[in-house]
Amino acid sequence: MWLERPIRGVMLDITGVLYESGAGAITGSVHAVDRLRASGLRVVLVSNESSQPTSTLVKNLNTLGYDWVTTDDVITPIPAVMAVLRQHALNPHLLVHPSVEHEFDDVVRAEEAKTCVVMGDADANFSFENMNSAFNCLMDMKQPKLYCLGKGRYYRHNGKLQLDVGCFNAALEFATGVTADIVGKPAKLYFQKALDHLNLPAEQVLMVGDDLFGDVVGATEVGCRAVLVRTGKFQNSWGQHAAPSFVADNLAHAVDLLLEAMPHWTTA
Numbered sequence: 001m002w003l004e005r006p007i008r009g010v011m012l013d014i015t016g017v018l019y020e021s022g023a024g025a026i027t028g029s030v031h032a033v034d035r036l037r038a039s040g041l042r043v044v045l046v047s048n049e050s051s052q053p054t055s056t057l058v059k060n061l062n063t064l065g066y067d068w069v070t071t072d073d074v075i076t077p078i079p080a081v082m083a084v085l086r087q088h089a090l091n092p093h094l095l096v097h098p099s100v101e102h103e104f105d106d107v108v109r110a111e112e113a114k115t116c117v118v119m120g121d122a123d124a125n126f127s128f129e130n131m132n133s134a135f136n137c138l139m140d141m142k143q144p145k146l147y148c149l150g151k152g153r154y155y156r157h158n159g160k161l162q163l164d165v166g167c168f169n170a171a172l173e174f175a176t177g178v179t180a181d182i183v184g185k186p187a188k189l190y191f192q193k194a195l196d197h198l199n200l201p202a203e204q205v206l207m208v209g210d211d212l213f214g215d216v217v218g219a220t221e222v223g224c225r226a227v228l229v230r231t232g233k234f235q236n237s238w239g240q241h242a243a244p245s246f247v248a249d250n251l252a253h254a255v256d257l258l259l260e261a262m263p264h265w266t267t268a
Contacts, residue, residue, distance in 0.1 A: 002206075002225050002245035003261035009042035009198040009205045010258075011191075011219065014049060014057070014074075015155060016210030016232015017251050019064055022158035026231050028252030030065035035255055037068065039262065045074045046194045046207070048150030048184040048214065050120030050165070051097040054079065075194050077149035077184040078103050081118060084183065090145065093137040095130055095168075096120035116145035119172070119180070121152075121165045131168065138176045146172060150184030152214055156233045185211070186218025195222070206245075208254055212238040220245075227254045 012018065012033070019025045036043050049057050054076045061069045078100060085092055085107045093114040094104055100120065117134050138144040152164030169180050184190055195202055202223030209215020210232030219226040220243055228234065228244040229251055239247045248254035 002227070003257065005203070006265040007041070007204060007206045007225070007258060009044070009200045010036055011044055011046045011194050011198070011205060011207045011224070012251070013207075013209035013211065013215050013232075014045050014047040014061070016234075017208055017229055018045075018061065018066065020159075020232065021156060025064040025066075026250060028250060032252040032255040033066060034068075035259060039259055041258075042198045042200065043073070044194050044197050045069065046185065046191070047074065047076050048121075048152055048165075050077050050100065050149040050184070051123055052099055053103055056099070075190070075197065077120065077190075080190065080193065081147050081149060081183040082107065084147065084181075085116070085118070090116045092116050092118040092147075093134060094118055095122055095125070095134045096149075097122050097125060115141065115143075116147060117172070118147045118149070119165060119169055120149040122168075126163075126168050131171065135172060135175050138172065138178055144176065144178045146176075146178045146180040148180040148182050148184075150214065151182050151186060152211065154233060155211075161233065185214040186221070188218075188222050191218055191222045191224070195224075206258070208248075208251060210234050212241055212243065216241075216243045229254065 015021050018029050054071050054074055058069050058071050091109045091112050091114055094101060114137050117138055148169040151166040153166050154161045154164050205224045207215055207219035207224050207226040210229050216226040216228050225245040227246045227248050229248050231250050
């Protein structure tokens, strides 16, 4: 059972768990997170959000009632990929949302040849022209490198499912034969970054998310327990999958069960 052993920290997905994209906070989630934090559990938000700067995401969360959140509480792919680009002195061709292009100003060298492609959730910027430009850029490189900010298949926005970056990444991989480095969920290094933030071993950490593959499978592969919630992009067929430690109605439901179990754990 997922609550037999102590849990000391919780990783929370954002979209589909804390709020619905294009809508407001999910009922009960604001209070649920407040209860988690008040209990003494360590909490970090782990997201594949790449269509807006982390600072904007934090402001939006604050407006929705998550007023404690700062950029230090959130792990997102753009700062992570920026660290990689700086480390290897790469000059990226960008296929990202216009609102985050300025985040890469420190590493883009306009007059020099591109040495990699960085693809994020570009939304309507995933045009044929832009996809074809990224394709040609990779084909022209002697040692092509492709970085994809997450590997999501789809998410729910304004009440409808919408294709996510993983679909467009698959098209570039198919066309070029280049396998992308995933910077985001479900990459093990990304989850390890969250564990390092919590300063806890994986066996003491719970992931809560609405994505079977990115959140749940990814977290269990590094040794965490994972709860799948029936909000956001949840599909009924996922409830029969073996990966989730538990399927909860929503974050509030999962937190209720978690906090009820805490008094029964012996000190580790």
